[in-house]
Amino acid sequence: MRQPETWQKQAYLPSLLDRLMDDEPQRKSERPDAYAPDHEGMRRIVQRDLSLLLNTTNLDDEIDMSSYPAAAASAVNYGIPALSGSYLTDRNWESIEKLIRLAITRFEPRLIPESLRIRPINSKEPMRYNKLMFEIQGLMQWSPYPLEFRIQSLFDVEMNKVTLDTGSRKQA
Template identity: 40%
Template sequence: MADRTLTERLQPSILDRLTDDAPEKTSENASDRVIDIRRLREIIQRDLAWLLNTGNLDSEIDTERYPNVARSVVNYGVPDSTGDFANKERAIAVRDAIRKAVEFFEPRLIDGTLSVVSRIDDDERESTIVFDIIADMWAEPVPAELYLRSQFDTTTGHVSLEYGG
């Protein structure tokens, strides 16, 4: 197979392209401007951690009246979910909020491939809820799977993400 041109390879997000990881170097090669699947997973994991640890304005916005604002960067993040112990109903609400935020704000995942599965027993009363986030990442020549194990701390609202595959 012929070597792909620069535009056909995986390219980092604009944030990663603007971040200078080696300020002592005065120039970079063309190959430094592309990434591999492993690096793409790391970048998406980092960006999802930022997304899921940012509080949005759902409680402040009339989403019926302003549906475009609800889907805009003004409403980036997830609703505040701190407070009570974890239970099945709470896990469902947090799972749905995670799914909605990821669908709205992570375009590198292929539409229709996202699955967010909560891992909680009916009678558990814990301070954390564990979720599996599974999706296909856009990549050339074929999509690649993303599998992240996340833990939501109900007392602080903090979400941690680990690569699970």
């Protein structure tokens, strides 16, 4: 069966868990579109999910990639490798950027991979020991057209924790 030429990609819905959460349990019924967030709601959901992704340690060091190549891209390997205890000089920005990009492209389908940019931010503040500021920028799937997604982040290598800053995002 041939697909129509004018087929367009649908906007991504929130996760099943997000749709099943009841924000107003006292109400007996909800509007049919109650589970579908507006564009700001979807940005908040994507930001929350990115925070979970970047703060989860994956199993890269424990999986034998030659024996189990499919495991690398599966939910078993969700997150980024542990970087705590390493120094920013030991793991240069390019390798950290690749790890973050790989995790986002594998596990966050609402961000368009070709539009994804991850870059370090040179802060005017005094250098923070083992902390790296960076920005994640790209386009978020939305209907009828993609929306800009931009967020600043602080990666604390010692604590292996990423903090995403909502206040710094530029409005689309």
